[in-house]
Amino acid sequence: xxxxxxxxxxxxxxxxxxxxxxxxxxxxxxxxxxxxxxxxxxxxxxxxxxxxxxxxxxxxxxxxxxxxxxxxxxxxxxxxxxxxxxxxxxxxxxxxxxxxxxxxxxxxxxxxxxxxxxxxxxxxxxxxxxxxxxxxxxxxxxxx
Amino acid sequence: xxxxxxxxxxxxxxxxxxxxxxxxxxxxxxxxxxxxxxxxxxxxxxxxxxxxxxxxxxxxxxxxxxxxxxxxxxxxxxxxxxxxxxxxxxxxxxxxxxxxxxxxxxxxxxxxxxxxxxxxxxxxxxxxxxxxxxxxxxxxxxxx
DNA sequence: CTTTTAACTTGCATTTTGCAAGTAACGTTG
DNA sequence: CAACGTTACTTGCAAAATGCAAGTTAAAAG
Numbered sequence: 001x002x003x004x005x006x007x008x009x010x011x012x013x014x015x016x017x018x019x020x021x022x023x024x025x026x027x028x029x030x031x032x033x034x035x036x037x038x039x040x041x042x043x044x045x046x047x048x049x050x051x052x053x054x055x056x057x058x059x060x061x062x063x064x065x066x067x068x069x070x071x072x073x074x075x076x077x078x079x080x081x082x083x084x085x086x087x088x089x090x091x092x093x094x095x096x097x098x099x100x101x102x103x104x105x106x107x108x109x110x111x112x113x114x115x116x117x118x119x120x121x122x123x124x125x126x127x128x129x130x131x132x133x134x135x136x137x138x139x140x141x142x143x144x
Numbered sequence: 145x146x147x148x149x150x151x152x153x154x155x156x157x158x159x160x161x162x163x164x165x166x167x168x169x170x171x172x173x174x175x176x177x178x179x180x181x182x183x184x185x186x187x188x189x190x191x192x193x194x195x196x197x198x199x200x201x202x203x204x205x206x207x208x209x210x211x212x213x214x215x216x217x218x219x220x221x222x223x224x225x226x227x228x229x230x231x232x233x234x235x236x237x238x239x240x241x242x243x244x245x246x247x248x249x250x251x252x253x254x255x256x257x258x259x260x261x262x263x264x265x266x267x268x269x270x271x272x273x274x275x276x277x278x279x280x281x282x283x284x285x286x287x288x
Numbered sequence: 289c290t291t292t293t294a295a296c297t298t299g300c301a302t303t304t305t306g307c308a309a310g311t312a313a314c315g316t317t318g
Numbered sequence: 319c320a321a322c323g324t325t326a327c328t329t330g331c332a333a334a335a336t337g338c339a340a341g342t343t344a345a346a347a348g
Contacts, residue, residue, distance in 0.1 A: 012194035013256030050156035112157030
């Protein structure tokens with residue numbers, strides 16, 4: 001587990017503040033959700049997600065998430081136009097954060113995607129494990 | 145557990161999106177941290193937290209968090225100038241979200257407050273339980 | 289009273305967001 | 319191989335959010 005140097009411009013040393021400075025905006029966690037739970041990998045796919053992010057913001061968020069080491073990118077070897085984005089281990093490690101945020105909203109708001117919520121409620125750790133597994137599967141060619 | 149009506153202007157029905165629309169900014173979760181982990185209750189206390197929020201933004205965030213039902217406010221009965229802010233059950237229920245965000249940052253960034261991090265790592269559920277307990281203690285006069 | 293404290297509000301400059309319209313590189317089709 | 323479609327962006331500009339400094343109001347303390 002490689003730690004990065006703390007950004008010298010952080011407002012404070014509090015770990016929650018670090019999280020909030022990296023992820024505290026309207027879009028970053030939605031992009032991560034798309035990658036983690038829906039398997040999205042391209043600009044085009046993120047763009048057509050329900051929340052309708054605009055192109056300049058999406059480009060900016062992908063850039064920032066990559067800078068933070070949460071995602072990585074590489075051009076598709078079969079189609080030179082496509083850029084394939086994937087979660088790094090640091091990004092995959094956000095699964096528990098996403099899970100708790102989903103469960104919290106589902107408990108206190110009227111929300112959709114009840115099947116996912118039920119699955120998360122039934123066995124949180126199991127779901128997180130399977131997200132990790134799918135990710136490892138996808139990356140085994142690069143690792144082994 | 146009372147659910148609110150979904151905000152008709154939500155960008156999507158996804159529960160993660162709901163969370164992000166309520167909490168996805170640079171400050172909201174820090175205010176909640178101050179209340180949950182540090183026992184802060186007043187405007188003045190939030191204002192002098194490490195991250196140095198400015199007065200207009202703080203006022204706005206407190207207003208929004210109250211609208212969302214995450215916190216509540218009442219004027220202090222001993223000092224009419226003071227407004228006492230406290231977490232609602234919905235707010236206290238964010239404990240697992242905060243915990244996972246703290247642990248994630250602590251795993252991947254250089255951050256401070258290691259005692260808190262160690263305590264969270266040692267027993268996540270225990271810490272969340274004790275946050276709930278302290279909160280219940282503080283509110284027992286209102287409940288019982 | 290006068291001063292201090294607490295919780296804001298207001299004004300204004302800066303930054304971020306969001307929409308619409310490009311553009312450049314690659315791939316596909318005829 | 320030329321025209322066209324796709325993919326991943328960038329650019330321009332208006333609108334909204336943020337941040338700083340300086341008020342303002344009401345209550346408490348001296």
